[in-house]
């Protein structure tokens with residue numbers, strides 16, 4: 448018997464070590480390797496390579512980065528432009544897409560990324576980037592008004608609540624922006640996503656209820672969890688470049704089962 452990561456209900460392990468919470472809908476695995484971004488991504492070379500191929504495109508000076516960020520990241524840019532934090536920390540910054548966008552709004556920012564290789568690449572581009580969040584105060588003068596983003600991160604970590612508490616205790620952020628892919632819908636039609644949506648890549652799948660349950664333990668914050676669909680441009684791109692079996696299935700998926708993100712905003716009370 449286990450306790451659900453999000454709502455603390457008692458749950459039982461099902462087939463192949465997967466646990467599904469009957470109360471909040473959270474699906475997760477308890478047996479997996481330590482959370483190590485590099486080793487996880489080495490299991491499927493395509494995942495990591497795809498990420499690295501994307502790096503030059505994101506850092507091309509001729510592009511408008513605000514057209515490259517996804518709808519969740521655009522909403523976070525809007526919120527942060529109003530909040531005007533002293534420092535914004537993007538945890539799991541990957542190739543630095545959001546880091547570049549937020550830097551271009553004039554907000555001081557720092558990235559945290561598990562992949563040493565990406566940390567080096569981002570530092571070469573002039574970004575403040577660290578392998579570990581505890582190094583961030585060595586890179587920037589953090590200040591009192593700190594905000595944090597975690598875009599598509601919590602589904603990769605072994606203990607999401609502990610991970611969030613570590614971040615909150617360390618930075619004491621006034622605002623957190625968190626996004627999680629909606630696995631339940633996307634898995635039905637996107638074989639590419641299905642392949643990534645399991646260990647060692649994704650270790651959990653979240654519902655709106657399970658996200659609220661997780662955040663209800665963070666009593667200092669007001670929480671909102673919204674569903675955010677892709678932009679029209681992304682839908683067209685998915686239609687043209689998708690891996691679905693036929694265009695009919697593809698269209699059906701786009702219309703009736705579109706991908707979307709859960710966008711969670713936590714504001715200090």
Ligand SMILES: [Zn+2]
Pocket residue numbers: 451452453454455456468469470471472473657660
């Ligand atoms: Zn639960």
